[in-house]
Amino acid sequence: MENLKKKVTIKDIAREAGISPAAVSLILNNKPCRISDEKKKLVKEVARKKNYVVNQAAKSLATRKSQMLALILPDIENTFFSSLAKQIENRCRANGYSLIIASSDDSRENDRKLLRVLESRGVDGIFLILSMESLEDVKELLDELSLLTMPYVMIDRTLPGLGCARVSFDHEQGGYLAAEYLIKKGHRKIGCVYRDDKEGSGKNRLVGYMRALKKYGIPVREEYLKKGDYRMESGYLAAKALLSTDSTATFVCNDMMTLGFLRRLYEEGYKIPEDYSIVSYDDSLKNYLLGVELTTVVQDIRMLAEEACCLLFKRLCGEEDLMQSLILTPRLTVRGSVCERHDGAGMIGGKI
């Protein structure tokens, strides 16, 4: 089999059909022209026979439309992002767009490089989920983004005050919901395993947890706060530390850390929820865990994809609400990983 055949050009078709290349171009691009229908049909047949592909690289120079959108994401292996990618892809396809996906591997340099590469390949618009590096220091990237010639929408990892279209979840509210639920179940000694980022979901989930404690008059105790990095190992280590305190429950800020946390509980012979209560975040584990039904904060990935696509499609049609910012609210799904306690130290303030 010959895999490197020469590309068929308009000239080849013109030669075979016996008309000028310019006329072939008009016909294949369905432009108005004074050419007989018979001749038009012949040209299209020759093109089909020769498997002629309109060179979109050339065509996009003229029309500036590729019907292709791009999604830049931080990590293709992270199930949250791959699920989101699938949801976005479905919506793009249903609207006549192809979607291509590129991963930054959580590097700022790659964010910048990919933006340039994708722009130069003529994609019509971009869905952008920032790398952690870009999120921690977004100024440089914003300069880059302000020069983009196509519309883009920022998803999930965004900052307040950004002057661009964006959709994200309210992480602070998620943290609040998790901690409040534990408090309402009677827990007072509540741990939190969080990611220590400057601006991302980690910080905001912790802030929500603290707000709930404050509202119900429970002091925040340093010994109950453990840093993690959203990976399993850090959850395992945090569990080791928290099980040596008198905590009765913990809010673990993402599912990967919860997996590590659960492993430690399992190794030490703790039963859930009888011996220890947990609230997690993400709801990505429900098919995997046997014998543990996690109460968890849920972010609706379908809704995130839906709103992001809606925003970008609108902008591609030239609608001018360029700066629209949507913040979606997570919800709490109650299952069986929290037990009720009646030995709380009683209310210091607030009410339940």
Place this chain on the structure above:
Amino acid sequence: MENLKKKVTIKDIAREAGISPAAVSLILNNKPCRISDEKKKLVKEVARKKNYVVNQAAKSLATRKSQMLALILPDIENTFFSSLAKQIENRCRANGYSLIIASSDDSRENDRKLLRVLESRGVDGIFLILSMESLEDVKELLDELSLLTMPYVMIDRTLPGLGCARVSFDHEQGGYLAAEYLIKKGHRKIGCVYRDDKEGSGKNRLVGYMRALKKYGIPVREEYLKKGDYRMESGYLAAKALLSTDSTATFVCNDMMTLGFLRRLYEEGYKIPEDYSIVSYDDSLKNYLLGVELTTVVQDIRMLAEEACCLLFKRLCGEEDLMQSLILTPRLTVRGSVCERHDGAGMIGGKI
């Protein structure tokens, strides 16, 4: 913030630098030309200041090189494929290529459409994992592939006799390893939950299982064979059926079905391996399961990515071993989900 700024062109730079657009083009493309270094520096500074992006769509018309590769995969949410994508991406980046990923959603029509779209955007080469639909009836797609003007490598889902570069695993051998291990542990009543495809991994893993039974003189019994579709629910249903037989162990042909199988065992109060033995396939669950250490057939995704990249990079350099076909051997990783039995019906034939 102005998001839809006009693209900076060579003409804009020429005007500001006070030289001809042709000269600017020579300079920015680093072509040899008789222009003073001072002027060259000025032009590059102006271009940088104005954030000029070389239009790769235009450039690729001339050079036919985009330094971009594409990966077409069946399902971005499937962890096997997303892990593979990440491994391929790392290797592309290390070799100076950008990788874009597109999903066919397991549809033959999308395979064809994506091939055309990606070719027309000027990618330099393609990694292709076929959709199930294409795999079941590959002829049409092969015609399409034979007309591609860039090199491609087929990964994972391939057919014997395909005249193209390809890398895949030996599924038959995987099935054999799984069943043989159970036999060597003394099991004689061994179930198999397999996918009933015509040509894919499912059929071949079943064939391997049968070969092992045959070698050790154990008759294949219909009641021990259960069809699934690689999804969890089908594993759950298969477990229900197999637990009503006198089987003592089952080879479940992928991890998702094993999850369903385990759930049923858990619900019925079976302990693993004391009450029932399992061998799975994929090794994607080891971080998720608490209290079950799965013995499993492992396919080395790193090696698959490594070999696929190696093949495509070679072909991009013009090496002519176009038809090379690599078949990688899976291995068995023994953990704790199989118990030894000494009540086997004894050897009918073969030896252990």
